[in-house]
Amino acid sequence: MVEEEGFRRYIAHIILWIGIAIVAFPVYIAFIASTQDNALIANGQMSLLPGGHFFETYYQTIFVGTSGSTREPVGNMMLNSLVMALLIAVGKIAISIISAYAIVYFRFPFRMPIFWIIFITLMLPVEVRIYPTYKIVADLHMLDSYAGLALPLIASATATLLFRQFFMTVPDELLEASRIDGAGPLRFFWDTLLPLSRTNMAALFVILFILGWNQYLWPLLITTRDDMQTIQVGIRKMITTTDALTEWPIVMATAVLAMLPPVFVVVVMQKLFVRGLVETEK
Amino acid sequence: MQKQAIFQSKLLPYALVAPQLAIVLIFFYWPALQAVIQSFLLQDAFGLSTTFVWFDNYIELFRDPAYFESIVRTFVFSFAIAVSSLSFALLLAVMADKPLRGSVLYRTLLIWPYAVAPPVVGVLWIFMLHPSLGIIARYLRAMGVDWNPLLDGDQAAALIILAAAWKQISYNFLFFLAGLQAIPKSVLEAAAIDGARPMRRFWTVTFPLLSPTIFFLLVVNIVYAFFDTFGIIDTMTRGGPGTSTVTLVYKVYSDGLLGGNLGSSAAQSVILMIMVIVLTGIQFRFVERKVTY
Numbered sequence: 063m064v065e066e067e068g069f070r071r072y073i074a075h076i077i078l079w080i081g082i083a084i085v086a087f088p089v090y091i092a093f094i095a096s097t098q099d100n101a102l103i104a105n106g107q108m109s110l111l112p113g114g115h116f117f118e119t120y121y122q123t124i125f126v127g128t129s130g131s132t133r134e135p136v137g138n139m140m141l142n143s144l145v146m147a148l149l150i151a152v153g154k155i156a157i158s159i160i161s162a163y164a165i166v167y168f169r170f171p172f173r174m175p176i177f178w179i180i181f182i183t184l185m186l187p188v189e190v191r192i193y194p195t196y197k198i199v200a201d202l203h204m205l206d207s208y209a210g211l212a213l214p215l216i217a218s219a220t221a222t223l224l225f226r227q228f229f230m231t232v233p234d235e236l237l238e239a240s241r242i243d244g245a246g247p248l249r250f251f252w253d254t255l256l257p258l259s260r261t262n263m264a265a266l267f268v269i270l271f272i273l274g275w276n277q278y279l280w281p282l283l284i285t286t287r288d289d290m291q292t293i294q295v296g297i298r299k300m301i302t303t304t305d306a307l308t309e310w311p312i313v314m315a316t317a318v319l320a321m322l323p324p325v326f327v328v329v330v331m332q333k334l335f336v337r338g339l340v341e342t343e344k
Numbered sequence: 345m346q347k348q349a350i351f352q353s354k355l356l357p358y359a360l361v362a363p364q365l366a367i368v369l370i371f372f373y374w375p376a377l378q379a380v381i382q383s384f385l386l387q388d389a390f391g392l393s394t395t396f397v398w399f400d401n402y403i404e405l406f407r408d409p410a411y412f413e414s415i416v417r418t419f420v421f422s423f424a425i426a427v428s429s430l431s432f433a434l435l436l437a438v439m440a441d442k443p444l445r446g447s448v449l450y451r452t453l454l455i456w457p458y459a460v461a462p463p464v465v466g467v468l469w470i471f472m473l474h475p476s477l478g479i480i481a482r483y484l485r486a487m488g489v490d491w492n493p494l495l496d497g498d499q500a501a502a503l504i505i506l507a508a509a510w511k512q513i514s515y516n517f518l519f520f521l522a523g524l525q526a527i528p529k530s531v532l533e534a535a536a537i538d539g540a541r542p543m544r545r546f547w548t549v550t551f552p553l554l555s556p557t558i559f560f561l562l563v564v565n566i567v568y569a570f571f572d573t574f575g576i577i578d579t580m581t582r583g584g585p586g587t588s589t590v591t592l593v594y595k596v597y598s599d600g601l602l603g604g605n606l607g608s609s610a611a612q613s614v615i616l617m618i619m620v621i622v623l624t625g626i627q628f629r630f631v632e633r634k635v636t637y
Contacts, residue, residue: 070542074439081436082453085513088468089460091479095471106477157364164360167350176361183372184624189571189593190616193600193609194375194382217371222364234349247351276461278575279597294463298579301467314471317464324459329452336518339458 089321096120096315103310115311123315128300130307136316139293142208144323146281146292147274149212151267158221159259163251165222166229167237184219188280196283206290211281215274220342221266228262229255265338268331272324293320376617382610401611410587411595411612418591421505422569426562429509433516434558438546440517441524451521458514462575469507470580493581497588500581504589507580508573515568516561523557524550563627567620592616 095103098113124140127133164170165177188195195214204210232255240250281292291299297316302308328335386397405411440450460468472480475492484491493499527550535545574593577583583590583598590598596616600609 071442071444074442074444077439078436078444078450078454081432081439081513082450085454085457085510088465088472088510091472092468103477106482108477108479110479157367161361161364164357166347168353168357168360169350170354170357173357176365179373180361180364180368183368186372186376186617186620187571189574190596190613190620191372191375191379192597193606193613194378195371197378198370198375213367214371217367219368230347234347237349237351247353247356250351272459276459278461278463278578279593282578294461294575297467298463301470301579310471310477313467317467320464321460324461325456328456328459332452332455336455339515339518340522 089318092314092317096123096311096318098311100309100311119311119315120319123312123319128309128312130300130302134288134291134296136293136296136319138289139291139296139316140319140323142211142290143275143292143294143320145208146211146277147271149208150215150274150277151270153212153216154218154221154270155263155266157216158219159225159256159263160251162222162225162229163255166226167247180219180222182219183217184223188214192279192283199284205284206287210284211277211290211292212274215277215280221270224262224266224341225259228259232258261334261337262341264331265334265341267338268327268334269338269342272327272335275324379610379613379617382606383614384607385610386607397607401605401607402615405608405611405615413587414590414592414595417501417589418570421501421508421573421591422566424505425508425512425569425573426565428505429512429565430516430558430561432509433513434520434554436513437517437520437524438550440521451518454517455514457511458518460511462508462511462572463579465507465511466576466579469503469510469576473503495585497585500585500589504573504577504580507576508569511576512565512568516565519557519561520554523554527553560627563623567623570616570619570623592619 094110094112095108096119097116098108099115102108102113123135124137125135127135161180165173199205199210199214202210204213236254237250240254245253276294277292278294278298282295282298285291285295293316297313297320300308300313300316383401384396384398385394386400387394436454440447440454444450470478472478473484473491473493475481475494481491490496491499493503531549531553532545535549540548570591571593573591574597577589577591577594578597581589583594592612593616596609596612599605599612
């Protein structure tokens with residue numbers, strides 16, 4: 063062990079706490095602002111300590127929304143975000159695990175071309191093909207629908223590759239053993255492979271849930287109805303171009319609410335999160 | 345690499361790949377193909393007829409100074425975001441890698457911003473640095489800085505870079521920490537026995553051994569700066585003032601919103617696709633090398 067002298071250790075603690083302060087400061091300010099009076103904030107008189115409007119602001123944010131004419135309760139936006147994130151995470155895992163299963167455990171004509179067709183999608187995020195994708199979703203009458211929100215974001219290969227890699231490491235003896243027990247391909251998949259993949263699926267779920275919850279450009283384009291807005295799109299629309307009308311406490315409360323679910327997932331499921339993050343990075 | 349133990353079935357494998365294949369073909373290949381085709385077409389003003397114009401849309405794009413500027417701007421942003429975020433994250437990771445009390449707590453407190461969405465990052469930072477009500481802007485004013493990112497393009501750009509780099513700290517920190525922990529302690533001990541001081545140990549032993557991680561993160565950060573900054577830009581400056589924060593992705597979006605030139609917008613998409621493919625290609629080559637280590 064390389065010994066660290068006490069002095070250097072203190073420096074390390076101090077630098078880390080400065081780092082934490084820098085990372086946490088914007089969020090602290092957001093929380094403080096969400097408990098204060100709008101007039102005070104608009105005058106630039108905001109204090110650095112919590113104000114007394116916590117319950118009032120959060121109640122209005124979640125159940126009513128801003129005072130604008132096209133207001134939408136943030137609770138409803140969170141529900142939309144939740145449905146979208148779950149659809150993306152569950153949908154992607156479901157279709158990927160079965161296609162990886164087919165590619166690893168079967169030999170069939172066009173197996174490799176199909177693998178490559180799926181593989182190439184790794185390369186292009188939805189941002190580079192937004193308008194053509196928008197047109198297709200519109201032609202399929204899927205604007206303002208959960209399917210339209212989720213499906214184009216499911217079309218990518220990360221999860222398939224991950225499961226393929228994992229299946230390759232599963233010992234062949236397992237398959238032979240279950241074949242001797244008389245299990246067919248579906249039985250083997252359900253009884254042996256799925257339980258083995260549980261940790262991988264969970265790690266992937268954590269990452270995909272966060273990515274799904276945080277989607278912005280795509281929902282911005284394809285949701286036109288206010289009641290289909292996700293929270294990320296909703297918060298952008300709360301900041302009016304005429305600054306005087308922006309209700310900052312509500313905006314900040316929305317920011318806090320938008321951060322809560324994914325941050326909660328990262329902190330509580332840290333092990334799975336780190337694992338998923340390291341594994342999905344191609 | 346192939347499995348030896350496999351199942352025999354004629355139809356089942358097709359049924360299993362069908363859902364993913366269908367989604368990928370409809371929502372990935374079809375739109376990508378459309379973009380490529382459209383980039384070679386010119387539509388008349390009423391959208392009634394289209395003509396095949398070869399590379400005219402591309403040539404026109406590269407003749408447009410605004411497009412050229414947004415390419416340069418995107419690279420400058422990417423570089424600034426990557427360098428500032430990487431160096432700060434490396435400093436924190438080196439500190440957290442030391443045998444300290446509470447290192448698990450430090451890690452938790454440093455990684456959560458990964459989960460904050462880009463538009464929320466934009467909202468948080470514009471609120472602190474808003475010229476009329478921002479809490480940091482107030483101090484900048486007091487220090488005599490003429491701070492107004494809503495009017496000053498350079499300040500707006502700095503604001504975007506700052507916010508985007510802030511978000512990326514946690515990601516870089518996590519990968520640096522993993523990279524540092526993978527360095528065998530015996531190497532560092534050997535250097536210590538040879539009499540190398542901690543600073544020297546870092547630059548001559550740790551840093552070179554960390555270079556694969558640094559390179560990997562550099563590529564990831566550039567891709568991040570290309571695409572994920574969209575949400576930050578859209579909530580903070582909406583590309584303004586003027587066009588001083590319009591990046592390539594933002595330009596595809598805003599040009600398309602105006603609904604004007606379909607061919608040009610498609611050509612921009614195709615150019616972006618090529619850029620991402622090149623970047624991903626670099627990343628893959630690197631990963632392969634790491635595997636064969």
